[in-house]
Amino acid sequence: MRILAALAMLPMLPVMAAETTASMSSAGMGAQLSKLLLGLLLVIGLIFLLAWLLRRVQQLHPRGAQVIKIVSTQALGPRERLVLVQVGGEQILLGLSAGRITPLHVLEEPVHLPDAEPATPEFAQRLMELLGKDQKDKH
Numbered sequence: 001m002r003i004l005a006a007l008a009m010l011p012m013l014p015v016m017a018a019e020t021t022a023s024m025s026s027a028g029m030g031a032q033l034s035k036l037l038l039g040l041l042l043v044i045g046l047i048f049l050l051a052w053l054l055r056r057v058q059q060l061h062p063r064g065a066q067v068i069k070i071v072s073t074q075a076l077g078p079r080e081r082l083v084l085v086q087v088g089g090e091q092i093l094l095g096l097s098a099g100r101i102t103p104l105h106v107l108e109e110p111v112h113l114p115d116a117e118p119a120t121p122e123f124a125q126r127l128m129e130l131l132g133k134d135q136k137d138k139h
Contacts, residue, residue: 072113084111 071084071091079098084091084107091107 071111086110 069086074082083094093105095102
């Protein structure tokens with residue numbers, strides 16, 4: 001009897017094996033997906049942690065208290081420019097070219113740049129007209 005029962009179940013073995021394999025593979029796929037998601041979250045968390053640490057370190061050494069400041073620059077060509085640098089109380093005019101920095105002149109009296117002027121009403125009006133025109137074109 002047992003032999004007959006075993007023979008009767010023989011055709012069903014591939015189906016049972018396929019169901020077992022499918023359930024195991026879906027469980028394995030879910031585990032792999034959860035591991036992948038966890039790893040991704042850890043990497044994203046690490047990126048945010050490093051960005052936060054970088055901001056903290058930069059706050060310890062503020063850039064505003066630097067001794068050397070660029071007062072003004074003027075381009076002379078594609079790779080040449082004049083740079084007015086302030087070091088302490090002295091201003092130095094430098095010539096910059098490809099691969100070379102040349103001190104040109106040490107100014108006896110520091111150059112004071114005028115404060116930035118506010119936009120004229122005509123400029124502001126023209127800017128608003130252009131912005132309004134762009135908004136009309138988009139609709």
